[in-house]
Amino acid sequence: MSDPLEALRLPIPSLDPDPAFTTRLRARLERALALPPGVVMTETSAKTRPATAYRHADVGYAWLSVPDLDRALAFYETVLSWTVTAGSDSQGRQVTGRSPHLGLHGGAARGTLHCSYAVEDIEAAIERVRAVGGRAGEPSRAPYGLMADCTDDQGTVFALYQPPGGVGSEPPATGGHGDLVYTTFEVVDSARARAFYGAVLGWRFTPGGVEDGWQVEGVMAGLQGGHPRATTLPMWRVDDLGAALEQVRAAGGDAGEPQARSYGLEALCADDQGTRFYLGQL
Template identity: 25%
Template sequence: MGPGGAATARARPTEGDDMTVRDTPWPDGTPCWAELAVPDLELGRQFYGALLGWEFEVGPEETGFSSEALVGGRRAAALNGYRPDPDAPVAWLPHLATADVAAAADRATAAGATVLAGPMDVMAFGAMAVLADPTGAPVALWQAGTSIGAQVVDEPGAIAWAEHMSADPAAARAFYPAVFDYVLQDISQPGFDYTTLLLADEPVGGIGGGWDRPEWCLYVRVEDTDAVVAAATRLGGGVHLPAEDSPYGRVASITGPFGERLGLMGPNVGEAAAAQG
């Protein structure tokens, strides 16, 4: 994975609050929201509530009882029960911010994406489209209305990093700058194919290779990576990639109760011990 924690630079702190929060629309191209469509909302809420300390605000019936995950009372992500293809793998769906969802969807299709849904209004909350990019990875576009998406990032329990992983990173590197004004920064090393996506000189995401299926991988900030990995297994999930120290913190990838993958990012072992000592 790439330079985690970059979300800190993208959020504007609210005066008088220690959390990394935002109250204005995200810049175009920024991963601004994440949703997980699950076959069992109650099970999903139980798992992620116990795992990450999320509290949930359940929406009305017309939203499909969409459940917004709150961190410190602010929106961090959401679970919903909308699964038009029940046979599709359960996976987190990132939303990329845009000021004009129709125009962004047009650029995406011109660059080789397939529109799966929309563009469409989501009541007063905003407008969205869901795409499959040229690698086959699902991704959504979000135009803010009353909802900007995530109100808190890069805090324990909130999304800290998003990266596109596939067996064809070259296709992803060609596609995404055709949709948004990304600058590509190659940080590859032998055996490690990775490109950082920059907006206004700030890292907002990454593109990597060597993955078994095309998808956007999301990382949640945690205080103790190993403890959360152990909790995931105890709660009915599993381990996709075991925890290891890295230049960006101690990272791991877990699976949830529906087979979905979620990355974790916390302090490296020595850093955690120093903080406790």
């Protein structure tokens, strides 16, 4: 069996985003008008995140699936200063005051990020999911709007939600330490992924700087094909990359060397359970 952290000893490839895209990396998601499943509104999160409606196809909520919840809580509290509240079940927690809204969920076979996308019309979006080979549950109503659990045509779990006040029209505002600022989708077949998310969310893609790498236009995300299984890697924003890398190592994780990009500094890391992620000082 190969070492799951072997990738950390390799140079980090750049997807070479265009200047407009890299500028928007500095503007990351703030407080949504619609809260995703299981979110507990806290006094802290309400004061630190002004309400903003996410645009159609923006990630309005993301949850990190991990094998051991308690270990993940300790690790990300150390590295990203996350604090949490109870989630919808014993294995779930909601991360307070982060942008977009974030959750942690234990009991997974391996670590990966899952995303919930804001849509203008959830019924129409569900029909698109089914029409292009994915699976979508029926929408359910909650205080934060309508939501549906989905799976794409390659088996990746995601969700859709329709905010009660409608989607926004402006790019989200700047994020802070511990926020999700970029998402890298590693997929088996990039052509299928591009066709699926293009049809469902209206995403458009431009070639990136690595083999079978693609940037999602107007969205803080990139996609690369050719992987043995689908995994979604988050980039967490940090105030001081050097200090954060030391915290990763001190907490039992593995941290690569910082790499200079047009938008700032980044490093590929893995937590103490082998879940890979990027840290970015932007």
